[in-house]
Amino acid sequence: MATRATPSRGYSATKEQLIARLRRIEGQVRGVQKMVDEDRYCIDVVTQISAIEGALEKVALGLLDEHARHCVMTAEDGTREERTEELVSAFGRLLGRS
């Protein structure tokens, strides 16, 4: 994954941005632990978990965007087919259907 100075549109993100998002997600998971520990209202905890999932999926899509651009597209003819299959299977797992 290349570090690019100028992130572009869509899901693409630099390595630094992805790590920064993952740090934020780590903090959110710690926040949920605290909420559960303090017996906070369950619906609020679940809403927070949904937000974490959205953030994780954004990171995953960012990684796959980068991967599609740099590893799949530029793969030699012999491995491209295999890489595409790998990519689509990774999406399948994200969907929870593997």
Place this chain on the structure above:
Amino acid sequence: MATRATPSRGYSATKEQLIARLRRIEGQVRGVQKMVDEDRYCIDVVTQISAIEGALEKVALGLLDEHARHCVMTAEDGTREERTEELVSAFGRLLGRS
């Protein structure tokens, strides 16, 4: 989408296979209408809806597999970036995060 005589591994499928699956899905949706109409036990109806979603996602992944192979990979350098973005965004919508 090319029609290939020999479907391969993973999510890939021929056009005929995709249409056959969609016909089956159409029948399943009709079945759910009947279940609702006959006041069938709600949990069974929802279980059937989950099965339909799984089948639809398999079709979507089959289409995206084909697309990645034939439209994205073989795109000219100028449009490849754009096509990749489109592909990842399509996955994002499947995840329900757009």
Place this chain on the structure above:
Amino acid sequence: MATRATPSRGYSATKEQLIARLRRIEGQVRGVQKMVDEDRYCIDVVTQISAIEGALEKVALGLLDEHARHCVMTAEDGTREERTEELVSAFGRLLGRS
């Protein structure tokens, strides 16, 4: 599932509304078959499948809302626990994690 004259807020819906939505979904699935048959642009087909999934989930949530209100809440003490478990498991299957 009771038929109510006045549907209320959130996901709740009358039996008639649910059946009408399922008919629309059936038509959408047929539309996707046609799109695949006509070799329409794959990304557009997948976008349409995402829309169908969203519509199916709305139906499922409507059914579960009705079920929670009428079958789980009013269950006798002895069966309520079991019904709750059934409800949460049905949600788990919708999430694609079972």
Place this chain on the structure above:
Amino acid sequence: MATRATPSRGYSATKEQLIARLRRIEGQVRGVQKMVDEDRYCIDVVTQISAIEGALEKVALGLLDEHARHCVMTAEDGTREERTEELVSAFGRLLGRS
């Protein structure tokens, strides 16, 4: 959320179990940061993110199971309807459709 000595079947879990799972998830998120930082193979990172999502959803379903049992079912008649709606909406957000 009551702490029970004996967790039961399905998605239900004690408070301690939920916190233990969230700590494990926090560690997994830190692991993903490390993977991204070390430029590990993207597909492996995404597979790990999918596993975290599955674990988070299991926690969410555990919380909602507990909530349905203790807060919704035992709610007074006046608030039960509202609580059900809240529960189903929380599930909708988990599905990424809100």
